[in-house]
Amino acid sequence: MxxxxxxxxxxxxxxxxxxxxxxxxxxxxxxxxxxxxxxxxxxxxxxxxxxxxxxxxxxxxxxxxxxxxxxxxxxxxxxxxxxxxxxxxxxxxxxxxxxxxxxxxxxxxxxxxxxxxxxxxxxxxxxxxxxxxxxxxxxxxxxxxxxxxxxxxxxxxxxxxxxxxxxxxxxxxxxxxxxxxxxxxxxxxxxxxxxxxxxxxxxxxxxxxxxxxxxxSTPSEKVIGQTFERFFRLYKDRRIVIATFASNLNRTQMILATAARFNRKAVLVGRSMTANVELAAQLGYLDVPDGLIVSAQEAEHMPDNHVVVLTTGSQGEPFSGLVLMSRGVHRQVKLGPKDLVIISATPIPGNEKLVSQTVNRLFACGAEVIYEREEKIHVxxxxxxxxxxxxxxxxxxxxxxxxxxxxxxxxxxxxxxxxxxxxxxxxxxxxxxxxxxxxxxxxxxxxxxxxxxxxxxxxxxxxFEGSILRERREMAENGLVVVSVVLDASMKPVAPVQIQTRGSVYSADDGSTFGELESAVLTAVAQFARTPGAKRETLPTEIRKRIREVFSKSSRNYPTIIPLITYI
CATH class of the missing domain: 3.60.15.10 (Ribonuclease Z/Hydroxyacylglutathione hydrolase-like)
Incomplete structure (x- = not known):
């Protein structure tokens, strides 16, 4: 001491x-x-x-x-x-x-x-x-x-x-x-x-x-509790689906408490939603009455107006519960005219487009959707x-x-x-x-x-500034061309040149362009073979250069070019 x-x-x-x-x-x-x-x-x-x-x-x-x-x-x-x-x-x-x-x-x-x-x-x-x-x-x-x-x-x-x-x-x-x-x-x-x-x-x-x-001042979270009370009372004949942040446990508590008061069972959808609620309940941060939470399979046998679905997806995340529902591909929850969907969140900057697309798809499913800030569904x-x-x-x-x-x-x-x-x-x-x-x-x-x-x-x-994003952007914008060449010890082709494209405006159906590309590859190989002291590792660069010359005749943008060279 x-x-x-x-x-x-x-x-x-x-x-x-x-x-x-x-x-x-x-x-x-x-x-x-x-x-x-x-x-x-x-x-x-x-x-x-x-x-x-x-x-x-x-x-x-x-x-x-x-x-x-x-x-x-x-x-x-x-x-x-x-x-x-x-x-x-x-x-x-x-x-x-x-x-x-x-x-x-x-x-x-x-x-x-x-x-x-x-x-x-x-x-x-x-x-x-x-x-x-x-x-x-x-x-x-x-x-x-x-x-x-x-x-x-x-x-x-x-x-x-x-x-x-x-x-x-x-x-x-x-x-x-x-x-x-x-x-x-x-x-x-x-x-x-x-x-x-x-x-x-x-x-x-x-x-x-x-x-x-x-x-x-930012409104109190209690305002949201009053809003949920109002919607549960107004839409007694509908199933209610509420999307919010999985980590917003204070709001989750209000939803669960409101569901219990209106004699509804709660279904949790989304891995993070389920994990967070289970953890918070285990640690005593959530008061969850016995029997309140049921599985999606159990809810299928209940009247719609006896169920509230608490789900992830308030930010339009592509594989979240709400987005899968909006696309009609969720395995348990299928939305329709008897559903009320409440998005209890505002979009994080950058997510506005994803959220808007999700809302449009929810309307297309026939559901009524509440997402406006004026409705006091989020603070x-x-x-x-x-x-x-x-x-x-x-x-x-x-x-x-x-x-x-x-x-x-x-x-x-x-x-x-x-x-x-x-x-x-x-x-x-x-x-x-x-x-x-x-x-x-x-x-x-x-x-x-x-x-x-x-x-x-x-x-x-x-x-961030490495090659990962640059390569992905190039492939996303201009596609991919893979060239396969098989050469013998004297640098002569022993098989036809193979050219495959993905996401490119050029395809195998364009015979004339592919003929030019094959000719350009063979020219690059022949010139390389005649160059004294040329190192094998420089051949892919020569092939890319020749292929770009072909593409430059019709386009300002070049696909990502990957030469694959096999020596036998």
Missing amino acids: AESENKKASVRRRLKRKPELTVCPLGGMGEIGKNLTVFRCGDDFIIVDCGLKFPEEDMLGIDFVIPDIEYLIENKSKIKAIFITHGHEDHIGALPFVLPRLDVPVYCSRLAGGLIENKMVDARTGYAPDYRYVCPGDRVTAGCFEVEFIQLCHSIPDAFALAIHTPLGVIVHTGDFKFDPTPADGNRPDYSTLARLGDEGVLLLMSDSTNVERPG SGHASRNELMLMFSLTRPKFFVPCHGEYRHLVRHAQLAREMGVAAKNVFILQNGDQLRFSGQRAEMIGRVQAGPVLIDGVVLGE
Whole structure:
């Protein structure tokens, strides 16, 4: 015990001589998703959140995107822990790819830990994380940092803000939050702790910027409960299908409670919906009466107006439950005129087209669809402008960094900070990879570290600027041509040239073009054979060059050309 106290005292003395604190986001700045921020003080590092981002439209075949963690790998021995604010994908989704490489403890709620474990099992990493569960009000020491967990509200239970106590002062990191006076789970925001921190002095506030452009305050989740009551009462003669985020457990609780009051059985559709509800019920975050949830097979033998279907697909995900229903290919749930479909979510930026297409198909099935925001079927889990102002009033920070939002959100939030009295010179808009250093009572930018998106296809990592996307885009735009050539030792063809195309405007039916292509390949081979000292590995390049010359006569775009050369 004495040795431990001496070690802590040594750390305090060393940092007291020359304290220096650095904040470096590797994700979540200028974008929605893949939140990850690194805090460094002396030789101690901690990480807050480790999330993913869903792919953009032109990221063909990519499942999701995670932050580049090369900077963390370089400093692996100095990282003390990862702290999780809440269990949404954009805050925990990268952990199956990051944790096995860093091997550090994870401090989180029991719910977030369960969600992380489900993801670890899905990824089949074989790695067993060191979970250290926390509750609101807990304090955790990690090197020279002490992290305090503060209860706030979001669309998932156990959403924490973090008060990160450092030798230079306190950093308040809000995570995703809103100030909900009547939260669905009854856990109100901890205003008093935020006010206490403000009285003691907050060095830096890092705050959620997602809804900074929305005036007023975000409505309470209780509003949605009243809306469900109204629709269940109005549509007593119909089966009700509700699509929402699988992780929005507060809303799931309201739907299940409403179903029980109206004597309906609930059917869960979608792997993530089923897994999340089972986990939350097991951990005590959901109150699910016995017999309320039934299988889709059991529901087939019940009257339609005795059933509510809770499904994934609110974002138009191609293989989600709602989208399969809209296409008429879901194995258990077939939609028709006796169904009411409620989409209890708003599209994530970039998903608007997918959601619109899904809504159109649902109408084509004959179902009545409710998706408009005016119907109060969805409220955001993020603070609007008045709540962001209240966060400034409570914490009264000296410095401010907006986070969790697209670039325009960060700019608007920075403007709000100045309106709320934060000095303009003390407001910093960071990009992923930027390093903001605090020394004494000064802050300055000190350069960048490697940061960027890493693409995930299945469980395979790729690089954003590498060849993966470029090759996929080329094939998607112009198709593929495969040329097979068989040569003997003297570089003479011993079989006819084989040419196959996929997704190209050129096909085997175009005899004249294929004749030109075959002639071009043979010319390339003959010229190569006559070239003294030519190396075999350069022959594919010569074949591509000759084929492009043929295509250039009729097109400006060339298919992807793959020569396959066999030597016998």
